[in-house]
């Protein structure tokens with residue numbers, strides 16, 4: 001499509017998404033290498049698109065290696081690629097740059113997963129594997145509309161993602177059952193969905209935004225919580241500065257642990273293994289002395 005036509009299509013899309021107007025021939029798996037071009041706005045959503053789309057899709061992440069899902073700035077080339085893509089899988093509200101680019105350079109289809117994040121002000125739904133699996137259903141539906149011939153494969157991909165999530169959920173339920181009610185003190189308040197599902201109480205040192213330094217009042221409150229709840233470990237986020245957390249841990253005489261909010265690109269492990277790493281950190285750092293899960297011996 002010529003630049004002039006693309007801008008015309010973009011103007012149209014401000015009032016109504018017009019997928020056919022932007023088709024480059026790849027939709028339906030007919031042109032090019034026969035695969036659908038899918039863009040994903042974060043590493044967890046890239047995982048979803050890869051598992052669901054399998055051999056029928058080429059998935060490209062919008063977050064550059066080492067970059068953070070919260071504050072991606074799309075390049076001009078990425079904005080152009082967005083307009084050529086068959087599908088974007090994103091989460092509106094998480095990345096203003098992508099939200100803006102969608103208005104001028106819309107892809108064939110858009111899956112918005114923002115509805116899966118329903119905790120007030122907390123976008124990190126992907127840290128609960130069962131919620132992430134729900135994104136798989138949305139992606140399977142969109143891919144099936146673009147490429148009806150492979151609809152059964154996309155449904156099977158969503159099912160595979162759901163099974164992966166169910167396995168992770170079972171591991172969490174078993175391992176965290178003795179930790180029910182434990183207080184999870186973390187630098188980046190990103191684990192609300194996980195905490196809610198497995199009965200943990202999350203207390204953020206900095207709050208939701210990892211780039212905001214905690215106020216002295218907030219630090220004092222965390223100190224009180226740590227003392228009152230007998231917390232053994234304060235967690236900080238991988239790849240951000242651990243200074244505040246470490247200073248606090250030293251002052252309180254407790255240990256530190258590392259949690260990964262799985263929002264940076266360029267990790268050398270996939271989503272399930274990063275989730276399992278977080279689970280290991282939780283079970284070794286939380287106070288877990290409650291009764292073990294029903295039907296599961298505690299010494300297994």
Ligand SMILES: [Zn+2]
Nearest residue numbers: 070190261263
């Ligand atoms: Zn985050």
